[in-house]
Amino acid sequence: MSRKSSKRLALKDQIQTEEEARYFNELYEEQMEWTVSTRKQLYRKMNLFHAKQILEVGSGTGAVLREIQTINPKANLVGIDWNSIALNYSRGESFYPNIIHGKGEILPFPSNSFDITLCHYFLMWVKEPLTILKEMKRVTRVGKWIACLAEPDYGGRLDYPASELWEELLLGSLSAHDPFIGRKLRSIFFQVGLKAEIGLQSTVLSPDIVNELYELEMEKLGHFLPEKNKHKLAKLQQMLESHNSAELFSFIPVFFGLARNLK
Numbered sequence: 001m002s003r004k005s006s007k008r009l010a011l012k013d014q015i016q017t018e019e020e021a022r023y024f025n026e027l028y029e030e031q032m033e034w035t036v037s038t039r040k041q042l043y044r045k046m047n048l049f050h051a052k053q054i055l056e057v058g059s060g061t062g063a064v065l066r067e068i069q070t071i072n073p074k075a076n077l078v079g080i081d082w083n084s085i086a087l088n089y090s091r092g093e094s095f096y097p098n099i100i101h102g103k104g105e106i107l108p109f110p111s112n113s114f115d116i117t118l119c120h121y122f123l124m125w126v127k128e129p130l131t132i133l134k135e136m137k138r139v140t141r142v143g144k145w146i147a148c149l150a151e152p153d154y155g156g157r158l159d160y161p162a163s164e165l166w167e168e169l170l171l172g173s174l175s176a177h178d179p180f181i182g183r184k185l186r187s188i189f190f191q192v193g194l195k196a197e198i199g200l201q202s203t204v205l206s207p208d209i210v211n212e213l214y215e216l217e218m219e220k221l222g223h224f225l226p227e228k229n230k231h232k233l234a235k236l237q238q239m240l241e242s243h244n245s246a247e248l249f250s251f252i253p254v255f256f257g258l259a260r261n262l263k
């Protein structure tokens with residue numbers, strides 16, 4: 001399925017068909033390329049290359065687990081997610097992780113089971129990030145690692161042209177539970193008794209990617225904006241059209257949080 005023909009699928013944020021799983025997987029893998037260098041540094045810090053038991057909570061279509069599998073093929077990799085269609089997609093040939101259908105709020109593992117427990121683009125989508133991080137801590141061995149590899153903060157997003165308009169319209173229509181989760185990572189770790197290193201994962205997107213992102217977001221806004229705000233969307237469109245597409249700029253800060261479980 002081509003990106004263009006499948007764009008309408010991204011209007012919903014939840015994967016409901018195999019086709020959507022394929023589409024989102026492509027999107028997730030693309031997003032991962034933007035932040036690969038920081039992720040590799042984090043893997044090094046956590047000694048992921050030698051970890052024996054690794055869990056990803058909210059593993060979706062398996063994009064992160066596939067990367068980890070190539071880096072540490074000997075590890076026992078486990079993924080858990082509550083979306084069975086995404087999970088089924090991730091169970092492919094030559095993909096070894098153990099994939100489990102379940103909720104991040106109640107992880108079905110004994111305490112002290114994993115050397116690394118991580119998530120990626122996940123806490124922004126959940127109702128109870130604190131409950132989930134507590135669970136992630138519980139299942140992680142003492143002295144081992146808990147990582148939120150990438151959580152964005154849309155309040156820090158910068159766009160040119162029309163930054164304020166993007167912010168106003170997008171924040172009103174995002175379906176994430178907390179588009180400001182990035183700035184709260186330190187506090188969430190602290191509240192479960194973990195002292196986290198917080199850092200920035202971000203890259204400045206290339207004009208091609210900004211164009212694609214804008215196309216997707218305009219379509220989404222066109223769908224979900226209330227009628228009374230449609231004139232603002234028209235204004236945004238006008239501003240975008242008054243610039244060459246090679247001029248467009250968008251920056252979304254994406255944070256990581258990493259902590260050792262000292263209990």
Ligand SMILES: C[S@@+](CC[C@H](N)C(=O)[O-])C[C@H]1O[C@@H](n2cnc3c(N)ncnc32)[C@H](O)[C@@H]1O
Binds near residue numbers: 061103104119
């Ligand atoms: C944006 S996707 C990220 C998937 C994957 N981590 C990646 O980066 O490719 C978020 C995933 O979290 C899952 N999810 C959201 N809330 C959840 C919960 N409470 N328990 C388990 N999975 C959840 C969704 O089904 C979805 O697959």
